[in-house]
Amino acid sequence: MESLYLLIPISIVLVFVIGALFWWATRSGQFDDLEGPGHRILMDDERRTGDLLADDDNKQDKNDRA
Numbered sequence: 001m002e003s004l005y006l007l008i009p010i011s012i013v014l015v016f017v018i019g020a021l022f023w024w025a026t027r028s029g030q031f032d033d034l035e036g037p038g039h040r041i042l043m044d045d046e047r048r049t050g051d052l053l054a055d056d057d058n059k060q061d062k063n064d065r066a
Helices: 004-027 036-065
Strands: none
Touching: none
């Protein structure tokens, strides 16, 4: 029973700390764009493939001219 006098205030403080961390995370924009970074990774791969294909085409043009 005596442990409740210690655990109840600790749990109340813990709830306020977690609430403050959640408030800080939402105010700083941590949850604004959840899908964008995942799509950007896919877009970067397509650019690299396109750049590689363009480089291959340029090499073939140079070889055809030579």
